[in-house]
Amino acid sequence: MRADRVTQRSTDVRARIIEAAGEVFAESGFGGATVDEIARRAGVNKAMLYYHVGDKAELFAAAVTSNVQRIRAAVETAVARSRGPRARLRAIPRAFAAAAGERPYLPQLMLREIAAGGANLPGAAIAEIAGVMRLTATTLADGARDGSFRRVNPFVTHLMLVGALMFMANALRLKERFANLLPFPAGQPGDLEALSDAMVAIALDGIAVKKA
Amino acid sequence: MRADRVTQRSTDVRARIIEAAGEVFAESGFGGATVDEIARRAGVNKAMLYYHVGDKAELFAAAVTSNVQRIRAAVETAVARSRGPRARLRAIPRAFAAAAGERPYLPQLMLREIAAGGANLPGAAIAEIAGVMRLTATTLADGARDGSFRRVNPFVTHLMLVGALMFMANALRLKERFANLLPFPAGQPGDLEALSDAMVAIALDGIAVKKA
DNA sequence: GTCTATATACCGATAGAC
DNA sequence: GTCTATCGGTATATAGAC
Numbered sequence: 527m528r529a530d531r532v533t534q535r536s537t538d539v540r541a542r543i544i545e546a547a548g549e550v551f552a553e554s555g556f557g558g559a560t561v562d563e564i565a566r567r568a569g570v571n572k573a574m575l576y577y578h579v580g581d582k583a584e585l586f587a588a589a590v591t592s593n594v595q596r597i598r599a600a601v602e603t604a605v606a607r608s609r610g611p612r613a614r615l616r617a618i619p620r621a622f623a624a625a626a627g628e629r630p631y632l633p634q635l636m637l638r639e640i641a642a643g644g645a646n647l648p649g650a651a652i653a654e655i656a657g658v659m660r661l662t663a664t665t666l667a668d669g670a671r672d673g674s675f676r677r678v679n680p681f682v683t684h685l686m687l688v689g690a691l692m693f694m695a696n697a698l699r700l701k702e703r704f705a706n707l708l709p710f711p712a713g714q715p716g717d718l719e720a721l722s723d724a725m726v727a728i729a730l731d732g733i734a735v736k737k738a
Numbered sequence: 739m740r741a742d743r744v745t746q747r748s749t750d751v752r753a754r755i756i757e758a759a760g761e762v763f764a765e766s767g768f769g770g771a772t773v774d775e776i777a778r779r780a781g782v783n784k785a786m787l788y789y790h791v792g793d794k795a796e797l798f799a800a801a802v803t804s805n806v807q808r809i810r811a812a813v814e815t816a817v818a819r820s821r822g823p824r825a826r827l828r829a830i831p832r833a834f835a836a837a838a839g840e841r842p843y844l845p846q847l848m849l850r851e852i853a854a855g856g857a858n859l860p861g862a863a864i865a866e867i868a869g870v871m872r873l874t875a876t877t878l879a880d881g882a883r884d885g886s887f888r889r890v891n892p893f894v895t896h897l898m899l900v901g902a903l904m905f906m907a908n909a910l911r912l913k914e915r916f917a918n919l920l921p922f923p924a925g926q927p928g929d930l931e932a933l934s935d936a937m938v939a940i941a942l943d944g945i946a947v948k949k950a
Numbered sequence: 951g952t953c954t955a956t957a958t959a960c961c962g963a964t965a966g967a968c
Numbered sequence: 969g970t971c972t973a974t975c976g977g978t979a980t981a982t983a984g985a986c
Contacts, residue, residue: 536951555854557769560979571953576981634853640905641849642767644912652912656919663922681924682906682936689905690898693852697897700856700864707868710875712893724894729940748969773962783971788963 540578543568548589552631555638556586556646583646590639591651593632598654600625605661611669616726618662619687623718626695633695640692659684687729694721752790755780760801764843767850768798768858795858802851803863805837805844810866812837817873823881828938830874831899835930838907845907852904871896899941903934
């Protein structure tokens with residue numbers, strides 16, 4: 527049907543705009559980004575952009591929410607595929623890292639939103655994030671029940687793994703400037719998944735019950 | 739001497755401006771902040787502000803650099819006061835937390851600068867940050883030498899502790915919105931130093947050599 | 951649905967009087 | 969050193985023709 531095709535195309539345009547918005551907001555921040563640049567990168571006219579979405583703040587909220595949903599879906603799948611608490615705990619930041627691999631602007635956008643204090647986060651996005659945190663909490667509780675983990679604060683543990691990963695993903699962009707100042711190589715591969723594993727390895731052996 | 743008094747006062751005004759700049763940039767980001775608001779909060783006229791400092795970008799760089807120097811000094815003192823690798827490793831994020839206690843805008847400003855990719859970070863600020871990272875590296879190396887730590891990547895470990903702490907400090911501002919969505923309390927005290935200790939406790943037991 | 955042109959507002963930066 | 973007034977540039981958002 528023609529109506530369906532039109533609707534489909536309209537959705538595509540909207541998706542392209544939101545994708546471009548994510549990119550530009552990540553690079554320049556909310557105040558630094560311009561709607562002109564977002565429209566240009568989405569390949570649409572600025573008036574067209576306003577026809578498809580609301581104002582700049584709504585655009586930002588939509589970009590963040592879209593990425594939060596993506597993360598939540600990726601983490602959910604990764605956890606479902608993993609067997610056992612250790613593998614599941616490893617899978618959570620790894621899913622973040624994989625999502626960042628597909629969309630390099632993702633950690634930057636997340637960090638910017640966290641720095642903004644969540645002012646533009648709609649309730650739906652908060653619920654998605656809470657869902658991810660619940661996955662960590664469930665994994666930790668399962669591990670505690672079967673004796674492989676000691677009891678730790680799930681809030682601290684989750685933010686430690688995920689927050690550090692988001693921070694690192696951004697910090698890596700500075701690493702060349704540190705090259706001559708440090709007595710050790712600064713994250714040579716630029717590979718976020720490897721960093722994630724290294725980090726979880728440290729945290730896991732702290733969480734695991736010592737076999738006496 | 740009058741000249742000295744004038745110079746002194748001039749330095750004070752400049753310091754007040756940079757302090758206000760740190761606050762406003764942290765709250766609103768580089769693009770969202772206005773020079774008018776910075777001047778207002780510093781209690782000076784906007785023309786006066788431009789008389790004492792350069793343009794907006796220099797102001798941002800000065801605010802970030804000033805806080806990076808403060809952190810480096812605080813960490814240096816804290817490490818010097820602590821005996822043994824475990825105590826020293828605990829002292830590093832704790833010094834960050836203490837600095838954030840005195841200046842609540844500090845973690846927000848740091849996160850914003852990291853998200854901005856360090857575009858406004860002068861070489862002097864990079865050197866300060868590298869100094870802090872070297873303290874972590876030295877502490878880890880000392881611990882490895884005396885047998886209390888196993889060998890871990892100092893880059894990952896440092897960013898894991900400090901990055902997670904900066905991320906959490908910002909995330910705490912959202913915690914009320916998660917209250918009804920999580921099956922566990924979200925960082926009840928709001929006390930960053932307690933969070934820092936909880937985090938280091940997890941990391942430390944992962945880093946410590948298991949006594950067989 | 952698409953685009954041009956523009957209204958409106960704000961902000962960074964400075965000129966110039968005192 | 970201090971302040972008022974203002975210039976010039978730019979950004980959001982929309983009106984209105986097609």
